[in-house]
Amino acid sequence: MSEIESFFKSAFSVDNVIFGFDGSELKVLLIQRGAAPFKGKWALPGDLVYPNENLDTxxxxxxxxxxxxxxxxxxxxxxxxxxxxxxxxxVITIAYYSLIKISDFAVTPASFAQSAHWHTVLDVGELAFDHNEILDTCLRRLKLKVRMAPVGFELLPPKFTLTELQQLYEAVLVEKLDKRNFRKKILSMNLLLDLNEVQEGVAHRPAKLYQFDRENYEQFVSEGFSFDL
Amino acid sequence: MSEIESFFKSAFSVDNVIFGFDGSELKVLLIQRGAAPFKGKWALPGDLVYPNENLDTxxxxxxxxxxxxxxxxxxxxxxxxxxxxxxxxxVITIAYYSLIKISDFAVTPASFAQSAHWHTVLDVGELAFDHNEILDTCLRRLKLKVRMAPVGFELLPPKFTLTELQQLYEAVLVEKLDKRNFRKKILSMNLLLDLNEVQEGVAHRPAKLYQFDRENYEQFVSEGFSFDL
DNA sequence: AGAAATTGGTGTTAAAATGACAATAAGTCC
DNA sequence: GGACTTATTGTCATTTTAACACCAATTTCT
Incomplete structure (x- = not known):
C-alpha cells in the first residue's frame, strides 16, 4: 500500500461499550457482525465518525x-x-462506555440491531477486531469510576433496594462486600432518598425502595464533598 | 467543503503534554509555533501520525x-x-502526557526545538488550538495518577530528598501537605531506598538522599500491594 | 569561636474510618 | 402455625488519619 493510498484509507470510528445490569450480573451489549471483516463474530457497536460530527456526538x-x-x-x-x-x-477508534438501565433497552427496528444481545462481561468469548482489549480497558475504567463517582445508579432502575445496589457493586467490582458495612457507608452519604415504599410481589420480607438524590449530590459536590466508596 | 473534501482533509495527530519539575513548580514544555495557523502562539508539541505508525509510537x-x-x-x-x-x-488528536526529569532535557538541534520552553503549568496563557483544554485534562489525570501509582519519581532526579519529593507532590496536587505525616506514610511503604548519602553544597543541614526502589515496588504489586497516597 | 540562620528530622494523641461479626424482623408459602 | 427466605440493624477492636512543636546538623556571619 503506498503512503497516499494508506492515507485515503485512514478513518476514525467510535466504539461503544454499553453496560447494563440485570440484577445479578454486569452485561455488555454486543452485535453480531453481518458483513466482513469478522462476519458472524460478536463486536462492540460502533461506526465511522462523520466528517462534521463531534466524537461524543x-x-x-x-x-x-x-x-x-x-x-x-x-x-x-x-x-x-x-x-x-x-x-x-x-482506522483508529475512540472507545466509549455507557451505562444504561437494562429494562429501558428494547431492540429497535434498525436492521443491525436484530443481532444485538446482552453478554455477561466476564464471558464474552473472542470478539472482532481488538474489541476484547477495548472491553477490558472500559471495564477497568468502570471499576475505578464506580468508586469515585455515583455512576452506579445509572445501571439501576429509578427505584431500587439496598441489596440491589450492593449486588451491582459486587458485580462491577467482582468482589464480595459486607452487607452491614455497605449499608452504613452508602446511607451515611445522604445520597439516597428513602421513598417510604417497599418491594411488591416478592416471596419474602419486602425491602425498602430508595432513589438516588441527584440534587443533594450536586449540592454536596459544590460544597467540596467527593464520593468515595 | 464537500463531504469528500472533508474526508481528504481529515487526519489524526498526537499532542504531548511534557511535564517537568524544577524543584518547586510543575512545568510543561511548550513550543512556539513558527507557522500558521496560530503562528507565534505557544502550543503543545505534536505531530500528525504516520500512516503506518502506532499512536504510542x-x-x-x-x-x-x-x-x-x-x-x-x-x-x-x-x-x-x-x-x-x-x-x-x-484533525482529531490523541493527547498524551509524559513525565521527564527536567535536568535530562537539553534543547536538541532540531529546528522547531529552538523555541521550546518550560512554562509553569498554572500560568501558560492562551495556547494554540484547544491546547488549554488538553493541558487541563492531562493535569487532572496526573493528579489522579500520582496518588494511585508511584509515577511522581519520574519527575525527580534518581537521588532525591524527602523534602524534594514532598514539594513535588505539593506542586502536582496544588495542596500543602504535613511534613511528618507525609514522611511517615511514604517511608512506611518501603519503596524508598536509603542511599546513606547526604546532599552536598547546601547552606544548611544536608538531607539524606533516597532512591525509588522499583524492584521492591514490582514485588509488592505482585503480592497485591497498591500504591495509595 | 560563638551566635544566627536555615532546613532536616522525629513521636504522640485524639478522632475517624474500617472491617469483622450474628441475631431479630417481616413477609410468603404450605 | 411452622418453615422458609430475605431485610434490617449495632458493637467493638483495629487501623488510618490529621493535627501539632521541638531539637539537630550544618553553613554563614561577625
Missing part, C-alpha cells in the same frame, strides 16, 4: 441507533490505534 | 524529536476531536 448516535436511548451516561475512555487493528485500512 | 517520536529522550513515562489520556478544533480541516 458519534458515540451518542451509535448508542441511540442501537437502543433508542438518549441522554444516558457516556464517557470517553481511550483511543485505540494499532496500525493493523483493522484489516481493511488504518 | 507517534507520541514517543514527538517526545524524542523534541527532547532526545526515550523510554520515559508516557500515558495516553484522551482523544480530542471537536469538529472545528483545527482551522485547516478535520
Amino acid at each position: 458519534a458515540a451518542e448516535r451509535v448508542l441511540e441507533q442501537l437502543t433508542g436511548l438518549r441522554g444516558v451516561y457516556l464517557e470517553q475512555v481511550k483511543a485505540f490505534g494499532a496500525v493493523n487493528r483493522h484489516p481493511l485500512g488504518r | 507517534a507520541a514517543e517520536r514527538v517526545l524524542e524529536q523534541l527532547t532526545g529522550l526515550r523510554g520515559v513515562y508516557l500515558e495516553q489520556v484522551k482523544a480530542f476531536g471537536a469538529v472545528n478544533r483545527h482551522p485547516l480541516g478535520r
Whole structure:
C-alpha cells in the first residue's frame, strides 16, 4: 500500500461499550457482525465518525441507533490505534462506555440491531477486531469510576433496594462486600432518598425502595464533598 | 467543503503534554509555533501520525524529536476531536502526557526545538488550538495518577530528598501537605531506598538522599500491594 | 569561636474510618 | 402455625488519619 493510498484509507470510528445490569450480573451489549471483516463474530457497536460530527456526538448516535436511548451516561475512555487493528485500512477508534438501565433497552427496528444481545462481561468469548482489549480497558475504567463517582445508579432502575445496589457493586467490582458495612457507608452519604415504599410481589420480607438524590449530590459536590466508596 | 473534501482533509495527530519539575513548580514544555495557523502562539508539541505508525509510537517520536529522550513515562489520556478544533480541516488528536526529569532535557538541534520552553503549568496563557483544554485534562489525570501509582519519581532526579519529593507532590496536587505525616506514610511503604548519602553544597543541614526502589515496588504489586497516597 | 540562620528530622494523641461479626424482623408459602 | 427466605440493624477492636512543636546538623556571619 503506498503512503497516499494508506492515507485515503485512514478513518476514525467510535466504539461503544454499553453496560447494563440485570440484577445479578454486569452485561455488555454486543452485535453480531453481518458483513466482513469478522462476519458472524460478536463486536462492540460502533461506526465511522462523520466528517462534521463531534466524537461524543458519534458515540451518542451509535448508542441511540442501537437502543433508542438518549441522554444516558457516556464517557470517553481511550483511543485505540494499532496500525493493523483493522484489516481493511488504518482506522483508529475512540472507545466509549455507557451505562444504561437494562429494562429501558428494547431492540429497535434498525436492521443491525436484530443481532444485538446482552453478554455477561466476564464471558464474552473472542470478539472482532481488538474489541476484547477495548472491553477490558472500559471495564477497568468502570471499576475505578464506580468508586469515585455515583455512576452506579445509572445501571439501576429509578427505584431500587439496598441489596440491589450492593449486588451491582459486587458485580462491577467482582468482589464480595459486607452487607452491614455497605449499608452504613452508602446511607451515611445522604445520597439516597428513602421513598417510604417497599418491594411488591416478592416471596419474602419486602425491602425498602430508595432513589438516588441527584440534587443533594450536586449540592454536596459544590460544597467540596467527593464520593468515595 | 464537500463531504469528500472533508474526508481528504481529515487526519489524526498526537499532542504531548511534557511535564517537568524544577524543584518547586510543575512545568510543561511548550513550543512556539513558527507557522500558521496560530503562528507565534505557544502550543503543545505534536505531530500528525504516520500512516503506518502506532499512536504510542507517534507520541514517543514527538517526545524524542523534541527532547532526545526515550523510554520515559508516557500515558495516553484522551482523544480530542471537536469538529472545528483545527482551522485547516478535520484533525482529531490523541493527547498524551509524559513525565521527564527536567535536568535530562537539553534543547536538541532540531529546528522547531529552538523555541521550546518550560512554562509553569498554572500560568501558560492562551495556547494554540484547544491546547488549554488538553493541558487541563492531562493535569487532572496526573493528579489522579500520582496518588494511585508511584509515577511522581519520574519527575525527580534518581537521588532525591524527602523534602524534594514532598514539594513535588505539593506542586502536582496544588495542596500543602504535613511534613511528618507525609514522611511517615511514604517511608512506611518501603519503596524508598536509603542511599546513606547526604546532599552536598547546601547552606544548611544536608538531607539524606533516597532512591525509588522499583524492584521492591514490582514485588509488592505482585503480592497485591497498591500504591495509595 | 560563638551566635544566627536555615532546613532536616522525629513521636504522640485524639478522632475517624474500617472491617469483622450474628441475631431479630417481616413477609410468603404450605 | 411452622418453615422458609430475605431485610434490617449495632458493637467493638483495629487501623488510618490529621493535627501539632521541638531539637539537630550544618553553613554563614561577625
